[in-house]
Amino acid sequence: MPVGLWGYVRIFPRISQYLGYGGVRLDVLREQMGFDLEYVDVRAKPGVLTSKGIKAVPVVEVGDRRLVGHATSEQLAELVSG
Numbered sequence: 045m046p047v048g049l050w051g052y053v054r055i056f057p058r059i060s061q062y063l064g065y066g067g068v069r070l071d072v073l074r075e076q077m078g079f080d081l082e083y084v085d086v087r088a089k090p091g092v093l094t095s096k097g098i099k100a101v102p103v104v105e106v107g108d109r110r111l112v113g114h115a116t117s118e119q120l121a122e123l124v125s126g
Contacts, residue, residue: 060114070104070120077124 074081086093086101093103104111106123115123 073117073120073124077121079124 084092098112100113104120104123109123111119111123
């Protein structure tokens, strides 16, 4: 495994909270903002991603807007509120 990828996989989860990621989980935002949330396990339905041209996870969709990859709590709240 290349060193950069190894560092990302091993270190990013430990420092992500200091970079603004992971402060508020989506289910907590749902409780605070009052929206419906549907989880789709793409391991069981990989066609869902490929049909939309998505090449990374996680994905959060609200209507026709979408965030792909890790997002900060602020980015998630902005996406949900429109």
